[in-house]
Amino acid sequence: MKNKGFRSFGRSLLCLCLGLLLGAAVMIAAAWLTLGENRWETVWREGLLPLFTGGWREGPLALLGRAAPDAVLSLGISLAWQGGIVQVGGAGLHALGAAAAMLCASLAGLPWYACLAVSALAGGLWGSVPGLLKVKLRLREALGTALTAWLAIYVLQAASTMIAWEQPAETDLFIPALAIAGVLALLIWLGVKFTVPGLDLRVLGVSEKTARYAGVDTGKTAFWALCLSGLLGGAAGGLDYLLGGANQLPDLSLALTGPGLHGLAAAALAGGHPLGAVAAAVAVKYLSLGAGTMNGAVFSPEMGEAILALILYCCAAFALGPGKGGRKA
Amino acid sequence: MTDYALEIEHIPTVGNGEGLLKVRTGEFRAALAEPSLCALLSAELVGFSCTGEAEYTLHGQPYFPRSPRAALKKGVAVVTPEGALAGDLSLTDHIRLLPGMLCGKKKAREKAEALCAAYGFSADWTAPAGALSAGDRYRGEILLALLRNSEILVLCQPEAALTLLELEQLSAGLRKACQQGKTVLLLTCRTGAAALADAYDALSPEPDDTPPGRLDIAVGSVVLEARNLTGNGLKDVSFEARTGEILAIAGLPGSGKQALLDILTGTLTPKEGRLRLNGREINDYSVRERVRAGVACMPGTDRDCGFPLESVSVRESMALRRYREPAYQESGFLRKGEMGRYAGDVLTWLNIQPGEETSAENRRRCALTRETDGNFHALAVLDPTKGLGEAAARDIWNRLITLRDERRAVVLLTSDAREALLAGDRVLTLYRGEITGAFDPAVTTEKELGLYMTGRRQGGEERFDEE
Incomplete structure (x- = not known):
C-alpha cells in the first residue's frame, strides 16, 4: 500500500516536472521567434525566473491563503472522482458561488461566513442538477456537469451587465480560508476512508456493476457525491470572492481558464486524493501567481495557464497510458 | 532456411513439457496449455505484452512484435475469445476496413462469401458484431484473418466461444486453409480440442475428465x-x-x-x-x-x-457484502480492525500467504469464500x-x-x-x-x-x- 502511495506521488511529481519542462520549451520557442538579442537571458529573466519565484512575492501565508479556494474546488472534484464521477463543472460552480457571495456581501451586507455558507448552498443546489439528470435521465455526469457549468457562467455573465457588482471588502481572510481548506480536506479524507458512505463511494468508483452487486444504492450515492462536490465548488467560489481574488466576476474567459482549470489540474495532480489535492492546489497556485509576475510585454499572461494545461495533459496521459488499460494482455 | 513457420522456445510451462513448440509451414498444430499460458502466448504473439521469457522465431527470424499492427504486418493473426471486433460494425464493414479491400458493401460481401464457400464457413454479414453470438464472432475473426492473407493463424482458447462440435466443423475448414499454405496454431486447454489438430504438444498436464467425488445424497426440497x-x-x-x-x-x-x-x-x-x-x-x-x-x-x-480493487483494500474487499452489518461498522464508521481480522482469518483458512491474494485463483477462492x-x-x-x-x-x-x-x-x-x-x-x-x-x-x-x-x-x- 505504501509503495502504491509513493508510486502515485512520484507519478504526480513527474507530471509536474514534465509539464514545466514542456512549458519552458513552449516559452523558449515563443521567445525565439519574437526576441532578438539575448534570447536566453530574456527567457530566463523575464519568463522562467518570475514563473518559479513569483509565487513567494506576497509571502507564504498569502500563497497558502490564495490557494485555499483552489484547494476547496479540487477537493470537490476529487470527491466526485472517488466515485468514478467525472466532475468537469468546477468553473460554473465557482462562478455561481462567487456570485452568491457577492450578492450576500453587497446587497444584504452579510458577514463573510454567512456569505460563504450561502455560496456553498448555491453550489450544492446547482451541483444536484447534474446529479438528478444522472439518476433520473441517465445523462452522463461529464455532460451534465459541463452543461450546467456553461449555463451558470452564461447566465451570470448576462446578469453582470444588469447588476452593479461591488468589489469585496478588503478583509484578511487568509488564515480562516486556509483553516477551512485544511479541515475540509481532513474531513473528506476521513469520510471517504473510514465511513460506510465513503466505502460506498469508492466501490462505485471501481465500477457501477461492482457497486450494484455489493448492494450499494448507486443512484443515491452518485447524487450525493455530485451535491457535495457542488457544495465545495460553490464554497470555493465564495472564498475566492471574499479573498478578493475574483474581482472581475463573472467573466467567462476568466471562469474557464482560471479557477476551473486550477481545480481540475490540482485534482488530477493529486490523483483524486483529498489531502493531496490541497498540496497540489498550492503548487498550482504558486505557478499561477508566478505566471502573473512574468513580463507581460514579452510573455503573455496566458502562458502560465498553458503550462497548467500541459500538466493536466501529462496527468491524463499517465492516467490513460500503459498499465491503465493500454498495452495489457 | 528452416521449414518451421513458427518456433517458440523457453515457454514457461507448468510441470512437464520441454517448453518448446515448433509449427511447420502448412501445419495445423495444437498446444495444450493452461488458460493463463494460452493468454500469455497469444498476448506475446499479437504484440500486447512481452515478458521476455519465451523466445519466438518466425521463419527462422527472431519475432518480437511491438504491437498488433506489427504482428499483422508479419502475417501473424491472433484470434482470442474476447475478440477484436467493433460491436457496432457488421462483418461486411470490418472487411471494408481491411487493407486493399476498399470497395462497395456488395463486392466485399461477395469476396467474403466466396471465401466462406471455399472453407465451408458460414457467417451473418449484416448484423452488428455486438449482436452476433460468441461463436459467430470467433469465426468472423478467422475469416477476416484469412481475407487479410495472414500466413499464420493463432487461435487462442476457441473452446471459450465454440462448442466441441462447432470446433470440429471449424477444424475441417482450417485444414483446407493449411492445404493452401496457411499455418494454424491452436492454443487450448482442452484435450478434445487439441486432438482436432494434426498433432499437439502438451505444455501443461492433460486435464483429467473424471468428475470430482461427491457424497451420494438424496436431492431435497x-x-x-x-x-x-x-x-x-x-x-x-x-x-x-x-x-x-x-x-x-x-x-x-x-x-x-x-x-x-x-x-x-x-x-x-x-x-x-x-x-x-x-x-x-x-x-x-x-x-x-x-x-x-x-x-x-x-x-x-x-x-x-x-x-481486490485498486481503490479498495483486501480487507474491505473481503467484507464487501457485509460492511453495513453491525459487526463491521458502528454509527456509520467502518470497523477496520474487524474487517482486517475477518480478511486475515479467511486468508489463513484458505492457506493464502500475504501478497498472494492477488493471483487469479486466489482471487476466485477468496471471492467464493466471502460469498458462502x-x-x-x-x-x-x-x-x-x-x-x-x-x-x-x-x-x-x-x-x-x-x-x-x-x-x-x-x-x-x-x-x-x-x-x-x-x-x-x-x-x-x-x-x-x-x-x-x-x-x-x-x-x-x-x-x-x-x-x-x-x-x-x-x-x-x-x-x-x-x-
Missing part, C-alpha cells in the same frame, strides 16, 4: 424457484434448484447467463416471471435483502466481485473457473460440491460444457435466453450438450421432467 422469467434477453426461463444438488445451466457467452445472474442477485428486474426462495416470493427484494434472506451470488469477473461464509440457502455462481488452470478449477468445483453436500442449493451458470458435466448434478442448456434442454450429466456427452447450447437441437427425448 426446492430452495430457489424461478418461473417464467422473461425480459432482458430471457424468454420464459423456469428452473428449480434443490438442496443437495448442483444445477448447472450451460450457455455460450451471450446466451443470457449474465442476465439470469443479475435477476437472481436483484440488480436486474425481469419483465415477467417470479422468483421464490423457500416458497417466499423475493421478486421485490433488493440486493441486500436477498443476501439477508439467504441468496449468495458470485459474479463472473473479479472486477464485478470487487476483489454465512447463513445462506442458495448460491448462484457465474463462470467460477473461467481462466483458471485445471488444479484451481478442481479446487473451486470441490468447494461447490462441499456446499452441495452440506445441503445447500447451488446454481452453476457456465459457458463451459465440460464444467457443467463434471460439477453439475443436473444440467440445463440455455440458448438465446431460452432453456433448450435438461440432462443427466452421467449419460450426456459434451458434444451432445453443445448441440443444445448452440440451438441446433431443442427439447428432444433427453429432456428432463422438471416437475
Whole structure:
C-alpha cells in the first residue's frame, strides 16, 4: 500500500516536472521567434525566473491563503472522482458561488461566513442538477456537469451587465480560508476512508456493476457525491470572492481558464486524493501567481495557464497510458 | 532456411513439457496449455505484452512484435475469445476496413462469401458484431484473418466461444486453409480440442475428465424457484434448484447467463416471471435483502466481485457484502480492525500467504469464500473457473460440491460444457435466453450438450421432467 502511495506521488511529481519542462520549451520557442538579442537571458529573466519565484512575492501565508479556494474546488472534484464521477463543472460552480457571495456581501451586507455558507448552498443546489439528470435521465455526469457549468457562467455573465457588482471588502481572510481548506480536506479524507458512505463511494468508483452487486444504492450515492462536490465548488467560489481574488466576476474567459482549470489540474495532480489535492492546489497556485509576475510585454499572461494545461495533459496521459488499460494482455 | 513457420522456445510451462513448440509451414498444430499460458502466448504473439521469457522465431527470424499492427504486418493473426471486433460494425464493414479491400458493401460481401464457400464457413454479414453470438464472432475473426492473407493463424482458447462440435466443423475448414499454405496454431486447454489438430504438444498436464467425488445424497426440497422469467434477453426461463444438488445451466457467452445472474442477485428486474426462495416470493427484494434472506451470488469477473480493487483494500474487499452489518461498522464508521481480522482469518483458512491474494485463483477462492461464509440457502455462481488452470478449477468445483453436500442449493451458470458435466448434478442448456434442454450429466456427452447450447437441437427425448 505504501509503495502504491509513493508510486502515485512520484507519478504526480513527474507530471509536474514534465509539464514545466514542456512549458519552458513552449516559452523558449515563443521567445525565439519574437526576441532578438539575448534570447536566453530574456527567457530566463523575464519568463522562467518570475514563473518559479513569483509565487513567494506576497509571502507564504498569502500563497497558502490564495490557494485555499483552489484547494476547496479540487477537493470537490476529487470527491466526485472517488466515485468514478467525472466532475468537469468546477468553473460554473465557482462562478455561481462567487456570485452568491457577492450578492450576500453587497446587497444584504452579510458577514463573510454567512456569505460563504450561502455560496456553498448555491453550489450544492446547482451541483444536484447534474446529479438528478444522472439518476433520473441517465445523462452522463461529464455532460451534465459541463452543461450546467456553461449555463451558470452564461447566465451570470448576462446578469453582470444588469447588476452593479461591488468589489469585496478588503478583509484578511487568509488564515480562516486556509483553516477551512485544511479541515475540509481532513474531513473528506476521513469520510471517504473510514465511513460506510465513503466505502460506498469508492466501490462505485471501481465500477457501477461492482457497486450494484455489493448492494450499494448507486443512484443515491452518485447524487450525493455530485451535491457535495457542488457544495465545495460553490464554497470555493465564495472564498475566492471574499479573498478578493475574483474581482472581475463573472467573466467567462476568466471562469474557464482560471479557477476551473486550477481545480481540475490540482485534482488530477493529486490523483483524486483529498489531502493531496490541497498540496497540489498550492503548487498550482504558486505557478499561477508566478505566471502573473512574468513580463507581460514579452510573455503573455496566458502562458502560465498553458503550462497548467500541459500538466493536466501529462496527468491524463499517465492516467490513460500503459498499465491503465493500454498495452495489457 | 528452416521449414518451421513458427518456433517458440523457453515457454514457461507448468510441470512437464520441454517448453518448446515448433509449427511447420502448412501445419495445423495444437498446444495444450493452461488458460493463463494460452493468454500469455497469444498476448506475446499479437504484440500486447512481452515478458521476455519465451523466445519466438518466425521463419527462422527472431519475432518480437511491438504491437498488433506489427504482428499483422508479419502475417501473424491472433484470434482470442474476447475478440477484436467493433460491436457496432457488421462483418461486411470490418472487411471494408481491411487493407486493399476498399470497395462497395456488395463486392466485399461477395469476396467474403466466396471465401466462406471455399472453407465451408458460414457467417451473418449484416448484423452488428455486438449482436452476433460468441461463436459467430470467433469465426468472423478467422475469416477476416484469412481475407487479410495472414500466413499464420493463432487461435487462442476457441473452446471459450465454440462448442466441441462447432470446433470440429471449424477444424475441417482450417485444414483446407493449411492445404493452401496457411499455418494454424491452436492454443487450448482442452484435450478434445487439441486432438482436432494434426498433432499437439502438451505444455501443461492433460486435464483429467473424471468428475470430482461427491457424497451420494438424496436431492431435497426446492430452495430457489424461478418461473417464467422473461425480459432482458430471457424468454420464459423456469428452473428449480434443490438442496443437495448442483444445477448447472450451460450457455455460450451471450446466451443470457449474465442476465439470469443479475435477476437472481436483484440488480436486474425481469419483465415477467417470479422468483421464490423457500416458497417466499423475493421478486421485490433488493440486493441486500436477498443476501439477508439467504441468496449468495458470485459474479463472473473479479472486477464485478470487487476483489481486490485498486481503490479498495483486501480487507474491505473481503467484507464487501457485509460492511453495513453491525459487526463491521458502528454509527456509520467502518470497523477496520474487524474487517482486517475477518480478511486475515479467511486468508489463513484458505492457506493464502500475504501478497498472494492477488493471483487469479486466489482471487476466485477468496471471492467464493466471502460469498458462502454465512447463513445462506442458495448460491448462484457465474463462470467460477473461467481462466483458471485445471488444479484451481478442481479446487473451486470441490468447494461447490462441499456446499452441495452440506445441503445447500447451488446454481452453476457456465459457458463451459465440460464444467457443467463434471460439477453439475443436473444440467440445463440455455440458448438465446431460452432453456433448450435438461440432462443427466452421467449419460450426456459434451458434444451432445453443445448441440443444445448452440440451438441446433431443442427439447428432444433427453429432456428432463422438471416437475
